[in-house]
Amino acid sequence: MTQQASTVPVEIGEELPPFVRETGFEVWNRYAAVNDEFVPIHMDDEAGKAAGYPSAFGMGNLQWSYLHILVRQWLAGRGRIVTLSCQFRNPNLKGQTVTARGVVESIEPDGSVVLNIWTENQDGAKLAPGRATVDFN
Template structure:
């Protein structure tokens, strides 16, 4: 388990440690089974190409789940992912590396909660942001839980 992150350790502009994923067709099939999304563009190359796609593409929700993992890995067990928002802008082909990244945009205390807002995104090997979004987490404070 990653070490615990505290509100006091976070600064605006700080980068979240990236999470690298390599979604193979096999992983997409596992995701299809686990999520219930059996749309063929995610595992049947002929079908995908017949709809005009260059090949099998990763599920948008899998990318969103990778981004959720980016956040839960970072905040540690005592932190809580409160909200996440993701837009599926670009397609990621199966077999292409995907890097989940993020940056702190704001930290503030509200109703006694130590909150941090981040911009997050997935990036393909050409540096294009294929799924940008944002997240809000609540963190532990060294001053004790409020």
């Protein structure tokens, strides 16, 4: 039996172009306005400190949205996101540079592509590791 060449337009190990954002009250306030999420720990340093952090901190779902943007921009209309998930492991603190990154982990027999994705701060500490599955069919 002859094996067909893959029609998937990516290769295992391919890195996605990073998506970078500076964080702080201005960004969090816009996100909160869109999502009606004006929670004190995201808006007030004293509330963040009372919760055990050095300051207010960004919304977890904002990091999820950065990962979604990362994958969507990489796809550039060539396919669709089937699944996307992440775990919030470290806070997005005021003044950090958050970078969403990803790499093609595998190409499944059905042609779907599994991505290893994550956000990290300017020091390389992972904030929200995750996975995504995309389909080019």
